[in-house]
Amino acid sequence: MLTTYIFECNDKTEGECFERNLFGAKAKWPLDVTTGDLCFLFNYYGQEKLIYGVFKATSKGQFNIVPEAWGGLYPYQVRVQPCSQERIAVPRSNIQAIITDPQTGRVRNKVTGTSAEELLQYFAGGYILDYKTGQKMESFEEDFRRKYPRQYHCSDGHDVRSLSEQVIDEWLAAHQVYHEYERLTNIAEHLVPDFTVYTTDKRPVFIEFLGMLDDPNYKQRYLRKREIYLKNGCTLIELNKQDLQNLDFCLLSKLRAHGVKTA
Secondary structure: OOEEEEEEEOOOOHHHHHHHOEEEEOOOHHHHOOOOOEEEEEEOOOOOOEEEEEEEEOOOOEEOOOOOHHHHOOOEEEEEEEOOOOOEEEEHHHHHHHHEOOOOOOEOOEEEHHHHHHHHHOOOOOOOOOOOOOOOHHHHHHHHHHHOOOOEEOOOOOEEOOHHHHHHHHHHHHOOOOEEEOOOOOOOOOOOOOEEEEOOOOOEEEEEEOOOOOOHHHHHHHHHHHHHHHHOOOOEEEEOOHHHHHHHHHHHHHHHHOOOOOO
């Protein structure tokens, strides 16, 4: 389950957070943060009350990484780095329902599951890390999402970007395979696969539909993604247009081969 963390600052401490690439808190909850987790910074004192993102933790949460930071007031700390060149800011009012604890009215420091995925959607243009070989993955993803919005609705509530993805989503739902659409991965490059399913021992299996390989830009984008999957030892299922004619064989056999339970 995706978990993100929201640190807090004010007008006086915001600059030091960015200068040091360090977030901190008085309470001990940052000790739950592990290297690679995604983090945000909320300025609760500014006029617009902005939330900045997305940042990746480059250390686990520790006590007093930099003891003198913020005059020693926030000793539970995490080192971070931005996930894109552009620092994106979203007003709290835009995502109030996602990040606010309904019982206390305060911003939650830990946001998990579907709420975490919804939070990331507001920063979707910028959270893809640069892929250092050739064109940036960020530019591929940004262009793709702009050209192909989520306009196809599935019976399980997912909104997908193509009729082919709709067919796959409906097949997974009909066969009672728990699946997530465009869930941000926790690998270093933070790829967004088409679908994520899970083995019986909770390991992720990523599904990619190769729908437009005759488009040079699409093909280049996907080849970048495939390289990153392979580099990180990910389990990947690739489907093409021909596979859609017989998912009961093509997809079913691949899922079972990787230990994914189906109905």
